[in-house]
Amino acid sequence: MTLLKVDDLVVEHRTPGRPVVRAVAGASLSVAAGEVVGLVGESGCGKSTLARTVCGIGRPASGTVSFQGRPVAPLGLRRRDSSLTGIQMVFQDPYASLNPRRRVGDQIADGLRTAADTSTTPADLLDRVGLPREFATRYPHEFSGGQRQRIAIARALAARPSLLIGDEPISALDASAQAQVARLMRDLAVESGAGLLFISHDLSVVRLIADRIAVMYLGKIVETGRTDEVWADPRHPYTRALLGAIPAPDGAGVLPAELPGDVPDPASPPTGCRFHPRCPKVMDVCREREPEFGPVACWLHEPA
Amino acid sequence: MSERHETAAGNGVLAIEGLTVAIGGKEILRGVDLTLEPGRVHGLAGESGSGKTMTGLAVLGLLPHGARVSGRIALAGRDLLSLPPKQLNAVRGAEVAMVFQDPATSLHPMLTVGRQLTEHMRHHLRLSRGEARERAIDLMRKVRIPGPEEAIGRYPHQFSGGMRQRIAIAVALACAPKVLIADEPTTALDVTVQAGILRLLRGLCDDLGLAVLLVTHDLGVMSAVADEVSVMKDGLMVETGPRGQVLVEPRHAYTRALLESLPENAGNAAAATAGAEPSEGEPA
Numbered sequence: 001m002t003l004l005k006v007d008d009l010v011v012e013h014r015t016p017g018r019p020v021v022r023a024v025a026g027a028s029l030s031v032a033a034g035e036v037v038g039l040v041g042e043s044g045c046g047k048s049t050l051a052r053t054v055c056g057i058g059r060p061a062s063g064t065v066s067f068q069g070r071p072v073a074p075l076g077l078r079r080r081d082s083s084l085t086g087i088q089m090v091f092q093d094p095y096a097s098l099n100p101r102r103r104v105g106d107q108i109a110d111g112l113r114t115a116a117d118t119s120t121t122p123a124d125l126l127d128r129v130g131l132p133r134e135f136a137t138r139y140p141h142e143f144s145g146g147q148r149q150r151i152a153i154a155r156a157l158a159a160r161p162s163l164l165i166g167d168e169p170i171s172a173l174d175a176s177a178q179a180q181v182a183r184l185m186r187d188l189a190v191e192s193g194a195g196l197l198f199i200s201h202d203l204s205v206v207r208l209i210a211d212r213i214a215v216m217y218l219g220k221i222v223e224t225g226r227t228d229e230v231w232a233d234p235r236h237p238y239t240r241a242l243l244g245a246i247p248a249p250d251g252a253g254v255l256p257a258e259l260p261g262d263v264p265d266p267a268s269p270p271t272g273c274r275f276h277p278r279c280p281k282v283m284d285v286c287r288e289r290e291p292e293f294g295p296v297a298c299w300l301h302e303p304a
Numbered sequence: 305m306s307e308r309h310e311t312a313a314g315n316g317v318l319a320i321e322g323l324t325v326a327i328g329g330k331e332i333l334r335g336v337d338l339t340l341e342p343g344r345v346h347g348l349a350g351e352s353g354s355g356k357t358m359t360g361l362a363v364l365g366l367l368p369h370g371a372r373v374s375g376r377i378a379l380a381g382r383d384l385l386s387l388p389p390k391q392l393n394a395v396r397g398a399e400v401a402m403v404f405q406d407p408a409t410s411l412h413p414m415l416t417v418g419r420q421l422t423e424h425m426r427h428h429l430r431l432s433r434g435e436a437r438e439r440a441i442d443l444m445r446k447v448r449i450p451g452p453e454e455a456i457g458r459y460p461h462q463f464s465g466g467m468r469q470r471i472a473i474a475v476a477l478a479c480a481p482k483v484l485i486a487d488e489p490t491t492a493l494d495v496t497v498q499a500g501i502l503r504l505l506r507g508l509c510d511d512l513g514l515a516v517l518l519v520t521h522d523l524g525v526m527s528a529v530a531d532e533v534s535v536m537k538d539g540l541m542v543e544t545g546p547r548g549q550v551l552v553e554p555r556h557a558y559t560r561a562l563l564e565s566l567p568e569n570a571g572n573a574a575a576a577t578a579g580a581e582p583s584e585g586e587p588a
Contacts, residue, residue, distance in 0.1 A: 042494040043465055171492070177352070201494050245495040247502070247524035249566055251551030255506060255528050256499040262464060 003163055003195045004031040009063035011049050019267040023049040025219035031195040036186055038210030039199045044263050046219040047199045051167045055087045085114050088161035092168040094148035098140040104151045105136030111158025125154040146177030164189045165197045182209050215239045218274045222297045235296045237279045317342050317515045318483050323375035325358055332358050334539040340515035347530030348519045355539040356519045360485040364402055365392050398428040401476035405488040407468035411460040417471050418456035421478055428479045443474040466497030487519045502529050527551050535559045
């Protein structure tokens with residue numbers, strides 16, 4: 001069953017005096033219940049904007065986001081409709097996403113109240129994320145980054161989400177805590193039958209936890225597929241470049257291949273295929289027409 | 305690849321001997337020995353808390369207050385640990401420089417890039433404003449920032465993460481240091497950008513004869529640029545040797561465990577249980 005469906009989503013950032021930046025330019029994506037989808041791409045490609053729009057922070061310029069078959073309304077001043085509290089987000093920086101002046105137990109209890117859950121206690125949730133139960137009376141500053149992110153996950157889980165979104169939830173963490181926290185998110189989501197949209201620029205972690213992978217470039221999803229298939233046989237030149245840039249720990253001293261150029265300015269994207277100025281396999285058609293098909297949006301892999 | 309000379313002190317530009325650091329009664333480093341040679345990258349691997357960052361900070365005298373240090377850090381015949389603060393200040397940034405993990409926080413957000421590039425040059429090298437500016441533009445070109453003349457007047461937030469880290473490297477290189485300590489220089493960056501930074505570091509090391517201490521948890525990064533690799537655990541060096549040997553035929557059980565826990569080596573079936581940290585035994 002499709003839990004989340006994003007269809008041809010366009011999100012624009014408007015700043016007075018600047019050109020309109022189209023951060024997400026027609027992206028489509030779906031997440032099924034119990035499925036872990038990894039969204040990867042370079043910084044500035046629109047991953048976070050997509051995630052924020054999915055949970056209603058930010059308003060789409062066009063396209064639709066639907067959750068359990070109902071459209072996601074942008075957050076306003078009024079209390080969020082209870083059907084939408086099934087989407088919960090874990091933010092990038094646990095130093096900023098937890099309130100420093102409230103005990104962590106109270107912050108987790110907010111989530112429990114949202115789900116009208118009277119049988120679970122904050123301590124139970126701390127238990128589930130692998131922290132001692134007595135930590136509920138402490139304040140966020142008493143914890144390390146990895147522990148804080150676990151608390152943020154506990155708070156998100158308290159609302160009994162059917163879709164968990166992690167917006168770079170591990171990038172602010174110490175390197176060795178990253179894999180642990182990522183796997184914890186996966187286990188907890190899958191255990192409770194929820195879907196997980198996991199956004200990261202770290203491909204090696206996404207590979208560990210995602211069932212399906214979506215590669216984003218400059219506001220568009222350029223390739224989707226099962227993680228092992230994409231990993232074994234990346235088809236889009238951009239996916240190839242991304243995977244090729246990961247250095248192998250083989251002791252051979254080979255410097256990873258460098259993808260020439262920078263991510264273009266999303267305010268003035270190149271014509272035709274958005275990747276063509278950096279693409280090693282660019283053809284004439286790439287400069288003129290944008291490949292608007294899937295699962296691999298590349299003229300080399302046009303579906304018959 | 306040219307044949308390596310003996311690793312023993314003598315041709316090392318920086319030699320750390322028996323370094324111990326204790327903070328609040330807890331021993332962080334328990335006797336670290338390390339020699340950096342010009343033109344070579346020495347990688348330092350290990351989990352968080354193993355003391356790799358502390359080793360880097362100790363060289364610059366940047367340890368937290370109350371840290372008790374013993375041992376010897378020799379740079380050109382001087383022991384950095386016993387230098388008075390004033391002389392140590394003359395070394396920091398001039399002879400030994402550092403690049404930190406996160407370029408978004410290591411650069412000052414309210415000063416132009418040019419100001420941050422020239423401030424210490426004017427102080428250490430006593431350059432005039434014009435000379436410093438010229439040199440800064442030159443450095444920006446060296447780290448391949450497009451349009452250096454114009455870029456120098458911009459602020460850090462106007463650059464992308466990869467560009468910022470290039471600028472941080474340029475700042476570190478400004479006074480032509482002999483030793484560069486890079487603490488997880490690519491961890492905060494995208495893989496495509498990381499590739500560029502690694503090439504840059506390797507190139508600078510080869511061209512300028514810089515001795516680089518590369519602190520990283522990423523064995524892939526290690527394998528790509530390091531000549532020598534040391535593995536740390538609980539404040540001790542468990543293994544040191546040439547890259548090819550440590551990463552391919554590790555002698556120490558801990559290094560083997562680190563390598564086996566990589567998803568590449570764990571195989572697809574075990575990929576779900578393998579982690580960056582071997583001690584972590586979470587169920588799949």
